[in-house]
Amino acid sequence: MIEIKNLEKTYTRAGERVVACRVDALEVAAGEQIAIVGPSGCGKTTLLHIVSGLLIPDRGSVRVDGQDLFALSERARDRFRAARFGYVHQTFDLLSGFTALENVELAQYFAAGRTDRSRAREFLTHVGLEERMHHRPRELSIGQQQRVAIARALINSPKLLLADEPTGSQDPDSAKRSLALLRSLATEVGATMLLVTHDPASADAMERKVDLRALSGAAQ
Amino acid sequence: MKLFAMAWRNLRQRALSSTLTILGVLLGTALVTFLWLVASEAERKYVQSTSGFDVVVGPNGTSSLDLVLNAVYLAKPAQGVIEFRTYRELHQDDAKDRKTWGRYVRYAIPFAYGDSFHGFPVCATTDEFFLKWGNAPETVKEDRPPELRFATGGPFTFSHEDYLAEAEVQAARHRSGDTREQEVPPAWRKVVLGALAARQLGLGVGDSIAPAHGTGSSLHFHEEARSEVVGVLEELGSPLDRGIFVPVGLHYRLSDHAAIGKASVDVTADDVELSAVVVSCRPGIGFMQLRKAFMTRTDAIAAVPRIAVQELFQVVGNIAEALGAIAWIVLVVASLGVFLALYNTMVERERDIAILRSIGARRFQIFTITLAEAAWIGFVGAALGVLAAHACVYLFADGLAVSTGVPIRASAFAMREVWLVLGVTALASIAGLIPAWRASSTDVARLLSAN
Numbered sequence: 001m002i003e004i005k006n007l008e009k010t011y012t013r014a015g016e017r018v019v020a021c022r023v024d025a026l027e028v029a030a031g032e033q034i035a036i037v038g039p040s041g042c043g044k045t046t047l048l049h050i051v052s053g054l055l056i057p058d059r060g061s062v063r064v065d066g067q068d069l070f071a072l073s074e075r076a077r078d079r080f081r082a083a084r085f086g087y088v089h090q091t092f093d094l095l096s097g098f099t100a101l102e103n104v105e106l107a108q109y110f111a112a113g114r115t116d117r118s119r120a121r122e123f124l125t126h127v128g129l130e131e132r133m134h135h136r137p138r139e140l141s142i143g144q145q146q147r148v149a150i151a152r153a154l155i156n157s158p159k160l161l162l163a164d165e166p167t168g169s170q171d172p173d174s175a176k177r178s179l180a181l182l183r184s185l186a187t188e189v190g191a192t193m194l195l196v197t198h199d200p201a202s203a204d205a206m207e208r209k210v211d212l213r214a215l216s217g218a219a220q
Numbered sequence: 221m222k223l224f225a226m227a228w229r230n231l232r233q234r235a236l237s238s239t240l241t242i243l244g245v246l247l248g249t250a251l252v253t254f255l256w257l258v259a260s261e262a263e264r265k266y267v268q269s270t271s272g273f274d275v276v277v278g279p280n281g282t283s284s285l286d287l288v289l290n291a292v293y294l295a296k297p298a299q300g301v302i303e304f305r306t307y308r309e310l311h312q313d314d315a316k317d318r319k320t321w322g323r324y325v326r327y328a329i330p331f332a333y334g335d336s337f338h339g340f341p342v343c344a345t346t347d348e349f350f351l352k353w354g355n356a357p358e359t360v361k362e363d364r365p366p367e368l369r370f371a372t373g374g375p376f377t378f379s380h381e382d383y384l385a386e387a388e389v390q391a392a393r394h395r396s397g398d399t400r401e402q403e404v405p406p407a408w409r410k411v412v413l414g415a416l417a418a419r420q421l422g423l424g425v426g427d428s429i430a431p432a433h434g435t436g437s438s439l440h441f442h443e444e445a446r447s448e449v450v451g452v453l454e455e456l457g458s459p460l461d462r463g464i465f466v467p468v469g470l471h472y473r474l475s476d477h478a479a480i481g482k483a484s485v486d487v488t489a490d491d492v493e494l495s496a497v498v499v500s501c502r503p504g505i506g507f508m509q510l511r512k513a514f515m516t517r518t519d520a521i522a523a524v525p526r527i528a529v530q531e532l533f534q535v536v537g538n539i540a541e542a543l544g545a546i547a548w549i550v551l552v553v554a555s556l557g558v559f560l561a562l563y564n565t566m567v568e569r570e571r572d573i574a575i576l577r578s579i580g581a582r583r584f585q586i587f588t589i590t591l592a593e594a595a596w597i598g599f600v601g602a603a604l605g606v607l608a609a610h611a612c613v614y615l616f617a618d619g620l621a622v623s624t625g626v627p628i629r630a631s632a633f634a635m636r637e638v639w640l641v642l643g644v645t646a647l648a649s650i651a652g653l654i655p656a657w658r659a660s661s662t663d664v665a666r667l668l669s670a671n
Contacts, residue, residue, distance in 0.1 A: 075584075078582040083580070087578045107579045110576070110579055
């Protein structure tokens with residue numbers, strides 16, 4: 001499902017070239033659920049942005065579902081992302097001016113150019129938010145916001161679910177429940193899941209755990 | 221959810237900033253619309269108001285424009301007097317008599333001005349004004365003056381013959397040197413009000429008024445001539461709506477009013493003075509013949525209101541254009557406000573943009589959403605501005621009618637207002653181009669990494 005080769009992303013700080021992320025090789029099978037671990041600043045989020053096509057690497061290739069992401073034009077990559085990827089951020093990042101239902105519908109709109117309200121309702125009901133669909137993010141608890149973000153990420157039945165520290169701001173019990181929900185829904189829609197985390201418990205709960213530092217010959 | 225709906229939602233989310241920006245556009249558009257409305261309606265009404273006033277004969281030494289502003293628009297005091305003989309010469313109705321003006325003149329109506337009542341001009345005339353005005357034959361299709369119809373009551377009675385008799389009385393009085401106060405017959409103490417005058421003064425049939433002479437501290441009310449309102453005219457949409465019409469005989473009987481200005485006692489009825497004669501001509505070149513004839517005369521001038529008004533609007537038009545230019549500058553400044561409002565909120569909306577991009581929004585969609593916000597601001601501001609201008613004209617219609625001399629219709633929507641709304645929307649969209657470009661260029665990865 002995912003095939004990364006000789007990937008490197010650098011940036012310049014105070015005149016010096018700093019390696020933000022380096023991966024010599026990584027393969028993730030379709031339907032697999034893996035955790036990318038490593039200390040803060042080792043490039044986990046950078047890797048996620050590259051795999052999602054939002055950030056262009058300096059070199060290397062990333063193939064997702066057989067498609068070389070960076071061989072696509074930016075517009076085609078955007079369409080590819082909208083149709084096949086789901087994304088859950090650490091702070092859930094819901095749009096504050098829109099209701100829970102509308103936040104989910106937006107993901108439908110950008111993926112397919114239209115919305116399917118009944119499916120969006122169904123999905124929110126599935127994550128236990130049938131009573132909160134018309135609430136705005138500020139009217140929802142942290143846990144509820146996260147469930148909206150999960151519904152938004154999975155509403156288009158993506159082939160790849162990218163999750164960036166999705167339980168980072170929760171207590172251990174809530175984190176465990178949220179991760180379990182995320183995993184079960186990913187399995188339900190048949191999505192491969194790439195989780196970035198520095199939480200050992202979350203990483204241990206996944207099928208496979210990969211330390212980013214071990215993926216390259218050079219130290220991060 | 222469509223991109224324009226999302227843009228609208230974004231604006232609602234920043235309600236205060238959006239409202240203030242819309243307000244800026246609204247004010248600019250309202251100013252442009254208001255100027256257009258007043259200028260175009262005033263011009264239209266000024267030209268329309270000349271109907272029935274083919275020629276105005278007034279005192280020599282006056283400019284045509286002054287004479288027209290006085291006699292047609294009741295907007296200026298009379299600048300002098302003409303003699304009764306001129307009126308008598310013009311008051312001919314025998315179309316076959318080639319020796320008189322009868323072959324050109326349909327009717328000639330005398331007017332004497334000088335008094336007012338709470339700012340509304342008192343026009344002394346004969347009842348021919350009510351009987352002949354607007355009663356043009358059906359063969360006259362164009363420029364027919366509006367028919368004078370009474371909303372309530374009816375005209376006073378003071379005929380041309382009464383006027384001839386009164387002129388004789390005044391001449392005899394002058395010859396005898398009689399300076400005593402004159403009795404005003406009860407039949408002459410009758411007043412007809414124009415629609416606007418009646419409405420603004422809150423008067424109706426059965427009420428009474430005392431005309432006033434002079435202005436400011438020298439204002440003197442003619443209590444000796446307190447007169448009863450016998451009729452109120454229907455709205456004409458012309459300056460006549462401001463008029464207070466009294467029998468011309470009453471005018472000569474008031475204290476301070478000298479019917480004859482000459483010191484000599486060797487006078488006749490023809491020496492009695494009046495302010496102007498309004499002439500309606502038969503179809504054809506009559507009005508030009510009349511105008512030409514009076515060019516060489518020393519007793520009076522003949523002005524053609526339609527020509528004088530065109531000259532007036534050549535001058536006023538320049539002022540309107542200057543005001544219009546200022547209004548357009550206001551609109552450009554308002555568009556700059558749209559630019560600043562969008563650009564300054566870019567930092568706070570960057571995060572939202574990054575989220576939209578991460579869930580699949582393309583750059584051009586982000587560009588469109590931001591541009592649509594600018595367009596919404598322009599469209600809503602402009603549409604409300606046009607409505608606000610019309611509402612202002614509606615609310616201040618009477619005040620504007622008093623100050624401009626003609627009634628302005630609030631309902632006079634013009635096609636160019638639609639173009640104005642579209643133009644302002646386009647202008648605001650142009651102002652939104654740079655913010656939209658900046659929004660679409662947002663570095664998504666940097667923002668999403670800043671958790």
